[in-house]
Amino acid sequence: MSPVNAVSGELKLTVKGARTRLRIVTVAAGLMHANGVAGTTIEQVRDAAGVSSSQVYHYFADKQALIKAVIAFQNDAVVGAQEPLFAHLDTLEGLRAWRDAIVELQRQRQCRGGCPLGTLGGELAEVDADARAGLAEGFSRWAAAINRGYAAMYDRGDLVADADPGRLATATLAALQGGLLLTQLNRDTEPLEAALDVILDHVRSLQVPRGD
Numbered sequence: 001m002s003p004v005n006a007v008s009g010e011l012k013l014t015v016k017g018a019r020t021r022l023r024i025v026t027v028a029a030g031l032m033h034a035n036g037v038a039g040t041t042i043e044q045v046r047d048a049a050g051v052s053s054s055q056v057y058h059y060f061a062d063k064q065a066l067i068k069a070v071i072a073f074q075n076d077a078v079v080g081a082q083e084p085l086f087a088h089l090d091t092l093e094g095l096r097a098w099r100d101a102i103v104e105l106q107r108q109r110q111c112r113g114g115c116p117l118g119t120l121g122g123e124l125a126e127v128d129a130d131a132r133a134g135l136a137e138g139f140s141r142w143a144a145a146i147n148r149g150y151a152a153m154y155d156r157g158d159l160v161a162d163a164d165p166g167r168l169a170t171a172t173l174a175a176l177q178g179g180l181l182l183t184q185l186n187r188d189t190e191p192l193e194a195a196l197d198v199i200l201d202h203v204r205s206l207q208v209p210r211g212d
Contacts, residue, residue: 021069025073026073029070030048082101095149106180112184168203176192179193
């Protein structure tokens with residue numbers, strides 16, 4: 001049995017144990033995204049991950065604990081994958097590149113699946129307070145990354161004085177999520193493109209005119 005951290009109460013994992021746990025979480029995340037949380041059983045995760053029931057329950061006391069781990073995994077996967085683009089959201093060109101990358105990803109996926117965080121939120125927000133809090137944390141991290149770009153523009157004097165970077169970031173993320181949902185339902189990226197283009201047009205309208 002792996003030792004337990006006396007402070008956090010979490011298992012101290014060996015390298016092999018960490019890899020096994022990650023395999024279980026990765027498989028569970030894929031199954032829950034494809035089939036829903038309610039439609040995914042511990043037994044399905046066990047079989048797909050190629051582990052025993054005792055291994056699953058060694059790392060996760062119950063399905064609730066596994067769901068919590070999946071949410072943390074998806075927060076890192078979805079938001080972390082955008083980090084290189086987040087670094088350039090302080091210009092319209094950088095925002096456009098981010099927008100184009102998101103749209104292209106949906107084209108590659110044939111507009112299937114939607115946002116992993118949004119999908120989990122739609123299923124769990126009203127039935128699992130802990131899951132809702134975990135997902136809200138992920139969205140807050142996402143909004144904060146967008147906000148950093150807008151705040152940098154504002155601090156440089158690129159945006160008008162009454163522009164609100166925080167509200168812009170929230171509106172951008174809300175438009176993105178709504179666009180992703182409609183894109184999934186319609187199997188067409190046009191709603192996503194329209195939602196993000198309207199946001200970028202609004203940001204452009206807030207820019208301070210510069211002389212030649």
